[in-house]
Amino acid sequence: MTFVLDSSALFSMEDLPSDDIAVPPGVVDELRRYNDPRVERWGDLLRVSECTERSVSKVKDAAMRSGDAGRLSDVDVSVIALAVDLNGIVLTDDFSIQNVCKIMGIEYRSVATEGIKKVEKWNYKCNGCGKWFKEKQNDCPICGSSMKAHRKR
Numbered sequence: 001m002t003f004v005l006d007s008s009a010l011f012s013m014e015d016l017p018s019d020d021i022a023v024p025p026g027v028v029d030e031l032r033r034y035n036d037p038r039v040e041r042w043g044d045l046l047r048v049s050e051c052t053e054r055s056v057s058k059v060k061d062a063a064m065r066s067g068d069a070g071r072l073s074d075v076d077v078s079v080i081a082l083a084v085d086l087n088g089i090v091l092t093d094d095f096s097i098q099n100v101c102k103i104m105g106i107e108y109r110s111v112a113t114e115g116i117k118k119v120e121k122w123n124y125k126c127n128g129c130g131k132w133f134k135e136k137q138n139d140c141p142i143c144g145s146s147m148k149a150h151r152k153r
């Protein structure tokens with residue numbers, strides 16, 4: 001059984017399920033962008049795999065029909081497309097991704113239903129000005145520096 005994980009699933013998990021885990025490169029990039037400590041810990045366990053353009057178009061068509069297109073990032077689309085290519089199960093807590101999976105007949109599960117221990121909360125600290133944020137930010141909204149993920153205690 002192959003699970004394909006989206007960023008929301010990966011960000012919320014304390015441990016990985018003991019199955020084959022595949023992710024598109026974009027998902028790993030997101031973890032790296034936050035200097036997430038789990039990248040080091042999980043690096044060897046994640047199978048990073050590119051999806052085919054053919055599957056990307058199929059997913060975009062389905063998202064257009066369902067009205068989810070505007071709510072899906074390119075990375076989200078590549079997660080679903082990779083599940084098509086690998087015949088995998090999408091692991092996500094994102095409702096738009098789940099909806100497109102449903103329409104396309106792709107099996108999906110939420111992180112909670114898999115019984116995976118979730119991380120309580122993560123906070124994000126700017127590497128430049130040192131300000132803390134509750135929500136995930138691509139770059140610091142104040143000074144534009146990169147962010148680092150910290151587990152809330």
Ligand SMILES: [Zn+2]
Binds near residue numbers: 126128131142143144
């Ligand atoms: Zn800053």
